[in-house]
Amino acid sequence: MSSTLIADRTQRPPITAPVAFDVKLTPYERILLDNGVPVYVLRADHYETVHLDIVFPAGEVFTSHVLEASATNALMKHGTSTHSARELDELIDFYGTFLDAYTESQVAGFGVYMLSKHLPKLLPVLWEIITDPVFPEEEIHLYQETKKQQLRINMKKSDFVADKLMDEVLFGPKHPYGRYEQEADYDSLNREMLQQFHRRHYVLPAAKIFMAGKIEDQFINLLNQYFGQNSPQSSPARPVIPAPETASSHQLSKTIDEQAVQAAVRMARILPGYEHADFNLLLLLNTILGGYFGSRLMSNIREEKGYTYGIYSLVYPYDGQYASWLIAAEVGRQVAKATTEEIYREFHRLTSEPVSDEELQVVKNYLIGVLLGRFDGPIQQIKKWRSLILRGQTDEDHRRQIHTFKTATSEALLDVARRYLLPELFYEVVVF
Amino acid sequence: MIQFERFTLSNGLKVLVHEDPHTAYVVVNVLYNVGARDEDPEKTGFAHLFEHLMFGGSKHIPDYDQEVQRAGGENNAFTNNDITNYYIKLPAVNVETALWLESDRMLELDFSEKNLDVQRKVVCEEFKEHYLNKPYGDVWQILREMAYQVHPYRWMTIGKELAHIEQARLEDVKAFFYKHYRPNHAILVVAGGIRCQEVKPLIEKWFGDIPAGAPYHRQLPQEPEQRAKRTRTVCKDVPADALYMAFPMCARLDEAYYATELLAQILGEGESSRLHQQLVKEKKYFSQIHAYVLESADPGLLVIEGKLLQGITPEQAEKAIWDVVQEVQANKIPEQELQKAKNKLESLFAFEETSLLGRAINLAFFEWLGKAEWINEQMHRFEAVSTDAVQQLAQQLFQEQKANVLYYLSQAMHPSCTAAQHTDHPVAQPQQ
Numbered sequence: 001m002s003s004t005l006i007a008d009r010t011q012r013p014p015i016t017a018p019v020a021f022d023v024k025l026t027p028y029e030r031i032l033l034d035n036g037v038p039v040y041v042l043r044a045d046h047y048e049t050v051h052l053d054i055v056f057p058a059g060e061v062f063t064s065h066v067l068e069a070s071a072t073n074a075l076m077k078h079g080t081s082t083h084s085a086r087e088l089d090e091l092i093d094f095y096g097t098f099l100d101a102y103t104e105s106q107v108a109g110f111g112v113y114m115l116s117k118h119l120p121k122l123l124p125v126l127w128e129i130i131t132d133p134v135f136p137e138e139e140i141h142l143y144q145e146t147k148k149q150q151l152r153i154n155m156k157k158s159d160f161v162a163d164k165l166m167d168e169v170l171f172g173p174k175h176p177y178g179r180y181e182q183e184a185d186y187d188s189l190n191r192e193m194l195q196q197f198h199r200r201h202y203v204l205p206a207a208k209i210f211m212a213g214k215i216e217d218q219f220i221n222l223l224n225q226y227f228g229q230n231s232p233q234s235s236p237a238r239p240v241i242p243a244p245e246t247a248s249s250h251q252l253s254k255t256i257d258e259q260a261v262q263a264a265v266r267m268a269r270i271l272p273g274y275e276h277a278d279f280n281l282l283l284l285l286n287t288i289l290g291g292y293f294g295s296r297l298m299s300n301i302r303e304e305k306g307y308t309y310g311i312y313s314l315v316y317p318y319d320g321q322y323a324s325w326l327i328a329a330e331v332g333r334q335v336a337k338a339t340t341e342e343i344y345r346e347f348h349r350l351t352s353e354p355v356s357d358e359e360l361q362v363v364k365n366y367l368i369g370v371l372l373g374r375f376d377g378p379i380q381q382i383k384k385w386r387s388l389i390l391r392g393q394t395d396e397d398h399r400r401q402i403h404t405f406k407t408a409t410s411e412a413l414l415d416v417a418r419r420y421l422l423p424e425l426f427y428e429v430v431v432f
Numbered sequence: 433m434i435q436f437e438r439f440t441l442s443n444g445l446k447v448l449v450h451e452d453p454h455t456a457y458v459v460v461n462v463l464y465n466v467g468a469r470d471e472d473p474e475k476t477g478f479a480h481l482f483e484h485l486m487f488g489g490s491k492h493i494p495d496y497d498q499e500v501q502r503a504g505g506e507n508n509a510f511t512n513n514d515i516t517n518y519y520i521k522l523p524a525v526n527v528e529t530a531l532w533l534e535s536d537r538m539l540e541l542d543f544s545e546k547n548l549d550v551q552r553k554v555v556c557e558e559f560k561e562h563y564l565n566k567p568y569g570d571v572w573q574i575l576r577e578m579a580y581q582v583h584p585y586r587w588m589t590i591g592k593e594l595a596h597i598e599q600a601r602l603e604d605v606k607a608f609f610y611k612h613y614r615p616n617h618a619i620l621v622v623a624g625g626i627r628c629q630e631v632k633p634l635i636e637k638w639f640g641d642i643p644a645g646a647p648y649h650r651q652l653p654q655e656p657e658q659r660a661k662r663t664r665t666v667c668k669d670v671p672a673d674a675l676y677m678a679f680p681m682c683a684r685l686d687e688a689y690y691a692t693e694l695l696a697q698i699l700g701e702g703e704s705s706r707l708h709q710q711l712v713k714e715k716k717y718f719s720q721i722h723a724y725v726l727e728s729a730d731p732g733l734l735v736i737e738g739k740l741l742q743g744i745t746p747e748q749a750e751k752a753i754w755d756v757v758q759e760v761q762a763n764k765i766p767e768q769e770l771q772k773a774k775n776k777l778e779s780l781f782a783f784e785e786t787s788l789l790g791r792a793i794n795l796a797f798f799e800w801l802g803k804a805e806w807i808n809e810q811m812h813r814f815e816a817v818s819t820d821a822v823q824q825l826a827q828q829l830f831q832e833q834k835a836n837v838l839y840y841l842s843q844a845m846h847p848s849c850t851a852a853q854h855t856d857h858p859v860a861q862p863q864q
């Protein structure tokens with residue numbers, strides 16, 4: 001086989017820089033059910049699968065008991081007036097359903113992934129789970145026992161313990177973003193608590209529904225028959241998020257295993273949430289610091305020094321007002337201290353020298369290219385829309401974010417680093 | 433139905449091109465026919481360590497990752513006991529960048545002492561993070577050594593011990609590269625928003641002149657048939673007792689594979705499965721229990737694993753598992769139950785297919801197994817399995833003399849174990 005094209009391996013092939021790409025989300029179709037519940041739809045007729053997500057204002061922020069929201073959500077599918085837990089498990093599995101019962105800080109709900117052909121049969125089951133769960137005592141008891149054991153196992157994992165401790169350090173042990181579950185919290189769960197939380201928060205008129213994939217019109221009609229029904233319930237009031245009560249000491253160290261061969265190192269601070277004008281620039285700065293494989297932290301602490309299998313940093317928005325900036329790594333026991341020193345050194349570099357044009361270009365191309373790649377497909381797109389819609393944002397906010405990523409200058413990044421990436425604003429947790 | 437075209441370059445590189453007009457992205461996937469089973473028993477973990485070295489720069493390209501990121505892409509790789517697989521996902525307009533990168537590191541690596549030194553450390557930290565510094569982390573090391581006595585599946589992909597990784601030398605790296613990383617030992621898949629006629633000349637341009645290597649004749653010691661039950665008890669610093677049972681099963685290409693996978697689904701995949709319903713929900717012996725197959729080119733394992741609830745002895749728990757499997761041996765399962773298992777797999781495959789990366793990896797995998805066309809025949813093979821076949825398989829597979837049973841006990845819950853802290857001691861064969 002002879003080829004007419006000659007490879008010059010010393011020259012990189014020309015690329016189309018992703019910063020030049022037009023980053024648009026595919027517009028959704030918005031259908032209102034009879035009771036006003038919105039259904040956001042992205043159709044893909046060449047698919048055989050469908051994703052359905054029914055979201056309620058039933059997240060962690062609404063509760064005083066740390067497990068009220070998550071236990072309610074998890075136990076809803078364990079028995080209704082007409083079907084036992086076993087019968088429900090059987091029906092869900094028979095139709096090849098992946099049912100994701102989830103609880104987040106603001107919302108909770110049920111995500112479904114399945115073949116479109118089975119969806120009409122599953123829908124009545126889902127409706128039952130959402131509107132008519134009975135929380136059998138036996139199921140609650142089993143849930144308590146199995147979750148307590150899982151917690152005991154997790155408390156032997158340094159990464160799990162470090163993450164929980166850091167939440168508590170940043171926000172305080174009573175704050176919805178800072179508290180975490182103890183075994184006693186499982187013991188104090190009871191049926192009345194779950195029933196009441198379900199009644200107040202899984203309120204049909206407050207639902208939002210997201211769908212993507214192969215969707216037939218008859219399915220929308222069926223959805224309306226069930227989830228479009230009128231209900232006298234009213235939506236729960238939005239809770240007021242209390243001010244964080246951050247720990248006074250900036251350093252916390254804990255040993256859960258004397259013989260540990262690694263330490264879980266965490267460094268973090270609270271940041272303003274997604275409503276703040278600096279938020280998008282902080283996302284970009286975070287990418288440079290520790291948000292991708294070529295980041296400063298990975299290059300230095302893994303690829304130069306070999307202290308860890310992986311180190312990353314993350315900006316996690318809890319709501320419009322609060323986010324956290326977290327750096328995390330599991331490192332060799334002897335290099336825990338050296339790792340935190342190197343992290344501070346990287347802070348210092350980002351606050352004292354502008355990012356080079358070359359590095360900035362690579363990170364922008366990476367970020368735009370990968371973001372686009374992650375929205376490639378209707379299910380991924382509807383998830384992006386879900387995130388915007390639940391925040392009360394529009395595609396205008398999305399465009400603004402992409403615009404920031406494309407046009408940010410090294411001066412702007414230096415300025416934002418000097419205001420947010422200061423060592424004295426960070427907290428350290430190390431768990432052996 | 434996944435469509436593709438296939439051709440082979442003169443150096444023996446097999447190529448598959450899959451066009452998907454619905455995406456603007458492309459996946460370039462390279463599978464090398466080498467895994468942990470090809471390692472020297474005194475130098476285990478090498479195939480995986482080598483995978484890390486593939487990112488340390490090649491003959492003409494010092495920084496692989498940075499070039500991927502500049503073109504707006506993401507990349508990663510994995511190694512298992514049978515294969516090593518690399519992939520890049522990036523905008524389709526930049527496909528040539530991926531071909532340039534993959535061909536250059538297939539041509540020749542930059543064999544650097546510094547890169548080897550760092551990656552040895554990184555892999556040692558990976559070993560610690562996943563297998564040492566984690567409750568139950570060493571279970572696969574123990575189970576593999578029980579179930580395999582001569583076949584190289586007796587060690588984990590990460591390696592038998594840290595020392596093997598620490599001792600890796602640059603000359604081993606070079607020898608391994610020229611033995612296994614030649615075009616005639618690789619399968620290239622290009623999948624996504626490209627046209628075969630356009631990408632084929634580019635593939636010839638970048639890969640056509642890479643010299644072929646000597647043929648590799650794999651001669652591995654095959655595992656003799658197990659004729660006696662093997663049992664082992666270990667006591668460790670974990671909060672709950674766990675039970676593991678591994679049974680030898682057929683190779684991936686054996687016709688019995690399909691019934692075996694369905695049997696595992698019926699027994700222990702999902703909340704409606706027999707083990708979960710009978711032993712978690714009814715008897716309340718386990719907090720969680722699963723059954724699954726480890727599919728592999730050479731004969732694999734069907735594994736049942738569970739965590740015991742407090743107060744249940746491992747002997748009781750093992751007996752209860754035998755009762756469940758004996759029921760499947762004695763009585764044919766209902767048609768409906770088999771249909772459920774098939775429905776779950778159908779759904780699973782459909783979701784794998786919605787992902788471009790999933791399609792690319794699976795195409796390479798099936799071509800490696802024998803024929804990429806099989807990707808479209810999987811579901812028919814599963815559909816053809818009868819309830820008789822499942823029953824017969826259960827009878828052959830679940831025999832006492834073919835069982836490998838591991839009691840992984842909590843020191844804290846078995847104080848008499850503390851004398852043997854961190855060591856293993858045998859106990860009397862449990863009664864059936």
